Amino acid sequence: DGGITQSPKYLFRKEGQNVTLSCEQNLNHDAMYWYRQDPGQGLRLIYYSQIVNDFQKGDIAEGYSVSREKKESFPLTVTSAQKNPTAFYLCASSIQGRTGELFFGEGSRLTVL
Amino acid sequence: AQSVTQLGSHVSVSEGALVLLRCNYSSSVPPYLFWYVQYPNQGLQLLLKYTTGATLVKGINGFEAEFKKSETSFHLTKPSAHMSDAAEYFCAVSPSNFGNEKLTFGTGTRLTIIP
Numbered sequence: 001d002g003g004i005t006q007s008p009k010y011l012f013r014k015e016g017q018n019v020t021l022s023c024e025q026n027l028n029h030d031a032m033y034w035y036r037q038d039p040g041q042g043l044r045l046i047y048y049s050q051i052v053n054d055f056q057k058g059d060i061a062e063g064y065s066v067s068r069e070k071k072e073s074f075p076l077t078v079t080s081a082q083k084n085p086t087a088f089y090l091c092a093s094s095i096q097g098r099t100g101e102l103f104f105g106e107g108s109r110l111t112v113l
Numbered sequence: 114a115q116s117v118t119q120l121g122s123h124v125s126v127s128e129g130a131l132v133l134l135r136c137n138y139s140s141s142v143p144p145y146l147f148w149y150v151q152y153p154n155q156g157l158q159l160l161l162k163y164t165t166g167a168t169l170v171k172g173i174n175g176f177e178a179e180f181k182k183s184e185t186s187f188h189l190t191k192p193s194a195h196m197s198d199a200a201e202y203f204c205a206v207s208p209s210n211f212g213n214e215k216l217t218f219g220t221g222t223r224l225t226i227i228p
Contacts, residue, residue, distance in 0.1 A: 004156070031212075031213065033213065040122065040220055040221075041220060042117075042203060042218040042219055042220045042221055043157075043203070043218040044218075045214065045216075048213070048214055050212075056214065058214065090156055090157070092156070092157075094213055096212075097212070099145055099164075099207050099209075099211070099212055099213055099216070100145050100147040100159075100162055100164075100205060100207050100213065100216055101159060101162065102149075102157070102159065102213060102216075104156030104157045104158070105156050106154070106155050106156050107154065107155065107156055109154070
């Protein structure tokens with residue numbers, strides 16, 4: 001079955017540590033996205049990539065970094081510069097040109113201790 | 114710029130009753146509108162979408178929504194609630210002349226079904 005796989009599902013981190021969240025898709029989608037979800041705030045876009053080796057900042061990119069070396073993979077690094085990293089992180093992909101039709105992974109819940 | 118307002122962060126309905134989740138939007142250009150559903154600790158799944166054409170759109174699981182330009186609304190309805198409908202629902206808007214980088218989500222409405 002095609003889909004998006006995020007790992008790990010749950011992650012605990014100490015303050016000052018970087019952590020990388022994995023996102024892999026086998027849908028052959030060109031575009032991939034990272035969102036952050038906090039209670040009562042909906043989803044906010046962190047980074048997106050429309051093509052391999054290219055990515056753009058979203059609305060809340062500070063303290064995060066990404067790479068897109070392969071079409072299938074779009075890992076997100078939460079750096080120590082992110083002041084409030086505890087959140088639910090969602091990766092999504094879409095067919096280029098199909099606005100709003102996002103396919104989401106099951107998410108990664110990061111807790112900073 | 115565009116924005117989405119979902120009225121009511123929590124809605125409870127009895128099993129078999131009408132489900133009505135409210136969404137109002139603002140957009141400076143013709144909008145594309147969407148409803149997504151999220152089950153606990155999972156990602157979001159697209160329920161239905163409006164882009165152009167017929168203003169009443171039908172989605173999965175018996176849900177439908179009507180685009181009302183004069184009211185800037187896109188409310189989600191289902192005639193008869195089922196226990197499996199318990200989830201969080203998100204309305205989203207995108208300007209029609211942009212891609213997903215401009216997709217804006219509402220803050221969500223948690224739907225509880227009373228047996």
